[in-house]
Amino acid sequence: MELLAFVVFGLAALVSAIVVVAHRSPIHSTLSLVVTLVSTAALFLMLGSPFLAALQVLLYTGAILVLFLFVIMLLNVQRERTGAAARSPFQTWSALIAAFVLAGAVCRLLWDAHGEAVLAPLTEDFVALRNTASLLFRDYLLPFEMVGLLLLVAVVVASWVARRGGADSEEESR
Amino acid sequence: MSPETLAALAKMGLWLAFLINVAPIMLWVERRAPAFMQDRLGPNRVGPLGFFQGIADAAKFIFKEDIEPATADRGLYLLAPVLALVPCLTTYLVIPFGPDIEVAGRTMASVVIDSDSGIFVFLALASLGVYSLVLAGWASNNKWSLIGAIRASAQMISYELALTLAVVAALVPAGSLHLGRVVDYQIGERLFGFLPAWGVLVQPIGFLVFLVAMFAETNRLPFDLPEAESELVAGYHTEYGSIRFALFFMGEYMAMAVLSALAATLYFGGWSLPGVDLMQLPGVLPALVGFVILTVKVAIFMFLFVWVRWTFPRFRYDQLMRLGWKVLLPLALANLVYVAALAVGGKL
Numbered sequence: 037m038e039l040l041a042f043v044v045f046g047l048a049a050l051v052s053a054i055v056v057v058a059h060r061s062p063i064h065s066t067l068s069l070v071v072t073l074v075s076t077a078a079l080f081l082m083l084g085s086p087f088l089a090a091l092q093v094l095l096y097t098g099a100i101l102v103l104f105l106f107v108i109m110l111l112n113v114q115r116e117r118t119g120a121a122a123r124s125p126f127q128t129w130s131a132l133i134a135a136f137v138l139a140g141a142v143c144r145l146l147w148d149a150h151g152e153a154v155l156a157p158l159t160e161d162f163v164a165l166r167n168t169a170s171l172l173f174r175d176y177l178l179p180f181e182m183v184g185l186l187l188l189v190a191v192v193v194a195s196w197v198a199r200r201g202g203a204d205s206e207e208e209s210r
Numbered sequence: 211m212s213p214e215t216l217a218a219l220a221k222m223g224l225w226l227a228f229l230i231n232v233a234p235i236m237l238w239v240e241r242r243a244p245a246f247m248q249d250r251l252g253p254n255r256v257g258p259l260g261f262f263q264g265i266a267d268a269a270k271f272i273f274k275e276d277i278e279p280a281t282a283d284r285g286l287y288l289l290a291p292v293l294a295l296v297p298c299l300t301t302y303l304v305i306p307f308g309p310d311i312e313v314a315g316r317t318m319a320s321v322v323i324d325s326d327s328g329i330f331v332f333l334a335l336a337s338l339g340v341y342s343l344v345l346a347g348w349a350s351n352n353k354w355s356l357i358g359a360i361r362a363s364a365q366m367i368s369y370e371l372a373l374t375l376a377v378v379a380a381l382v383p384a385g386s387l388h389l390g391r392v393v394d395y396q397i398g399e400r401l402f403g404f405l406p407a408w409g410v411l412v413q414p415i416g417f418l419v420f421l422v423a424m425f426a427e428t429n430r431l432p433f434d435l436p437e438a439e440s441e442l443v444a445g446y447h448t449e450y451g452s453i454r455f456a457l458f459f460m461g462e463y464m465a466m467a468v469l470s471a472l473a474a475t476l477y478f479g480g481w482s483l484p485g486v487d488l489m490q491l492p493g494v495l496p497a498l499v500g501f502v503i504l505t506v507k508v509a510i511f512m513f514l515f516v517w518v519r520w521t522f523p524r525f526r527y528d529q530l531m532r533l534g535w536k537v538l539l540p541l542a543l544a545n546l547v548y549v550a551a552l553a554v555g556g557k558l
Binding site for chain 1: 325331333337340348360366387
């Protein structure tokens with residue numbers, strides 16, 4: 037039963053991930069990404085961490101991808117749909133290199149897991165909510181807060197850039 | 211089948227029996243109540259007091275011709291109404307409806323998923339509700355639908371923040387994400403020695419923020435801008451008819467019912483009544499009576515939804531955004547700080 041669920045969600049995640057890259061319509065790509073993320077959330081659930089699964093659905097599919105959809109719907113998607121938006125060779129090559137690096141890292145991890153160095157197994161205790169919380173807010177408090185600050189800086193800069201670029205149109209709309 | 215599976219199925223059956231009946235009953239209430247508010251009678255021909263109007267309407271929806279726009283994105287167009295039911299048919303799983311009961315020698319929690327991350331599961335599944343609106347609007351290939359969809363996505367994202375912050379503050383006194391523990395806290399504690407420690411008394415501002423955000427999340431007036439019939443024909447469901455429209459309709463009422471149940475759980479003591487000890491009852495009765503008490507509280511909220519709908523006019527879109535970001539969000543944050551200060555100061 038558990039194996040069946042793993043196979044179903046694993047396959048769903050893989051297939052939809054391929055669709056994300058391969059599909060011509062941005063809306064369908066985004067929706068496939070939703071399927072990918074929900075399937076991975078299901079895998080998290082099977083690993084015994086409902087908290088992580090819920091967080092993934094809440095943040096990624098519930099908030100971030102809705103914003104993606106929002107932006108795509110606001111833009112004129114007809115042009116991209118016909119495939120006129122060509123990819124530059126630089127994009128292709130950097131994507132290929134990144135993919136190889138990632139594949140290498142995953143292979144290395146798998147190798148380690150089956151070789152001498154044994155990765156620490158996930159325990160019920162480790163994924164429990166209380167322990168996750170104390171890890172975040174006690175052991176790694178400073179890095180956690182710094183990530184928050186980093187995100188804040190990113191938001192401020194992004195809104196500044198948007199404001200500067202759209203200064204004229206904003207004047208008009210007032 | 212194992213006893214655990216059977217128990218889970220029984221509990222889900224109880225909830226489903228409740229949720230399936232929400233839409234037809236609310237359909238009747240939504241017509242009769244405003245009729246009396248406006249000094250007229252409303253539908254009173256089908257059954258006693260017109261109570262079977264809901265059944266007549268359901269039959270009408272089922273037998274109506276199902277028209278599909280030729281330019282629609284067919285797959286997504288058919289998927290959207292089904293998605294409308296997903297959040298409301300999953301989120302009830304984590305809402306407790308009674309004390310732990312003893313059945314055949316083993317203790318059983320009166321909640322389907324007895325998990326420490328309960329409220330997170332609720333919020334995560336509820337956040338998927340926006341997809342049905344957005345996809346319906348986009349796939350219909352109609353400008354009114356699209357505007358409705360864009361409004362829906364912006365509105366629901368904006369008010370989700372305030373809603374979530376209010377929920378976080380409501381969890382602080384109990385110190386748990388498990389909704390059962392939140393109810394236990396409200397039963398166990400007393401304010402000033404005599405008042406029940408209901409969330410609404412501990413943090414009235416938090417409840418107010420939750421209430422307003424709840425109306426916005428369910429797209430009810432005065433926040434029904436995604437459908438705004440006087441501006442957008444019918445918004446995101448303009449191109450839907452027959453049973454597909456009925457699915458959106460049912461989804462809206464079920465979402466209202468489930469969110470009302472959450473509001474009752476967080477702010478009004480959930481399945482409990484002050485001064486009533488359900489544990490005195492034998493067998494599975496504590497859970498059943500708890501469910502009835504919760505249902506009554508939900509019914510009061512549902513009436514509030516109808517009452518507000520027929521009392522207030524619709525917001526303008528910029529007013530809606532201003533209220534969400536400049537009023538509700540700071541209020542929710544201030545409430546969180548206030549509750550956290552009370553908790554740290556040992557006053558809770």
